[in-house]
Amino acid sequence: AQKITQTQPGMFVQEKEAVTLDCTYDTSDQSYGLFWYKQPSSGEMIFLIYQGSYDEQNATEGRYSLNFQKARKSANLVISASQLGDSAMYFCAMREGRSNFNKFYFGSGTKLNVKP
Amino acid sequence: GAVVSQHPSRVICKSGTSVKIECRSLDFQATTMFWYRQFPKKSLMLMATSNEGSKATYEQGVEKDKFLINHASLTLSTLTVTSAHPEDSSFYICSAREPTSGSYNEQFFGPGTRLTVL
Numbered sequence: 442a443q444k445i446t447q448t449q450p451g452m453f454v455q456e457k458e459a460v461t462l463d464c465t466y467d468t469s470d471q472s473y474g475l476f477w478y479k480q481p482s483s484g485e486m487i488f489l490i491y492q493g494s495y496d497e498q499n500a501t502e503g504r505y506s507l508n509f510q511k512a513r514k515s516a517n518l519v520i521s522a523s524q525l526g527d528s529a530m531y532f533c534a535m536r537e538g539r540s541n542f543n544k545f546y547f548g549s550g551t552k553l554n555v556k557p
Numbered sequence: 558g559a560v561v562s563q564h565p566s567r568v569i570c571k572s573g574t575s576v577k578i579e580c581r582s583l584d585f586q587a588t589t590m591f592w593y594r595q596f597p598k599k600s601l602m603l604m605a606t607s608n609e610g611s612k613a614t615y616e617q618g619v620e621k622d623k624f625l626i627n628h629a630s631l632t633l634s635t636l637t638v639t640s641a642h643p644e645d646s647s648f649y650i651c652s653a654r655e656p657t658s659g660s661y662n663e664q665f666f667g668p669g670t671r672l673t674v675l
Contacts, residue, residue: 476663484648486601486666532600544591545664547601 443467445533447548454523455556461508462518462551464533470494473537475516476545477507480530489531492516520553528555559585559655563667570641571675578636578670580651586631587653591664592624595648607634641674648672 446465454460466475477489492500492507500507508517520527533548560583570576580590588609593601605626606614613626623645625637634653638645648671652664 478666484650484669484671486650486652488663488665491663530598544603544606546603549600550598552598 443548444546445535445548447533447551449551450549451552451554453554453556454520456525457522459519459521460523460553462520462531462533462553464516464518464548466514466516466533466535468514468535468537470537473535475507475509476534476536477505477516477518478532478534479527480532480550482529486532490518523555525555525557528553559583559653559665561587561651561653561665561667563649563651563670565670566668567671567673569673569675572642573640576638576641576672578638578649578651578672580634580636580653580667582632582653582655582665585653585655587634587655588631590628590634590651590653592626592634592636593650593652595650595669597648601650604636609634638672641672643674646672646674 444467448463473494475492479487479489490500490502490505490507492509499509504521506519530550530552532550534545536543536545562581564579568576590607592604594604595601603616604619607626607628609628609631615621628634648669650669651667
């Protein structure tokens with residue numbers, strides 16, 4: 442079974458509007474971490490936001506927020522006030538467990554296009 | 558955040574040659590580094606986990622003899638694609654864990670290396 446599922450291959454959003462990128466995960470671990478990364482056309486992976494499985498509040502980082510619904514095993518990324526520079530691939534990832542050596546699982550990504 | 562570099566950023570080689578890609582943690586020591594492969598418009602596929610001073614742990618389906626990984630120091634891991642063929646053409650990305658980066662052990666990614674095998 443897929444550990445991370447991103448069901449939106451591509452999304453369009455109007456500049457200055459908000460957009461939600463979906464991510465669901467599958468794990469039997471009680472302790473895990475969820476991450477979102479942005480990958481522009483240059484290829485670098487840019488860390489956006491993190492949510493721990495025990496965090497009771499949704500994570501926020503500037504215009505990024507993570508809508509964490511633990512019972513549904515979803516960790517959707519919300520980008521508010523979209524900007525043209527937000528156009529990129531977005532990957533959801535999960536780390537199971539707490540160990541520094543645990544590997545990450547990545548979703549298939551969502552390509553976001555911000556329209557002027 | 559912590560900085561990870563990769564060298565080279567792009568490489569074009571002839572079929573049959575070997576190519577070495579370096580991954581360095583510039584301002585921290587990384588006991589563990591990861592190597593990923595990414596096909597165009599696809600997700601990152603973990604190839605192997607590189608541990609300083611010991612053998613790398615390869616993911617299922619990744620040929621150990623094809624993709625040689627050496628983690629000789631706490632700041633350097635190398636991936637050597639041996640006898641490269643056109644099907645090895647891909648974007649290779651490394652990442653490193655910075656142990657003191659916080660409670661959630663974020664991965665810091667290198668900028669990637671685009672390999673093209675002719």
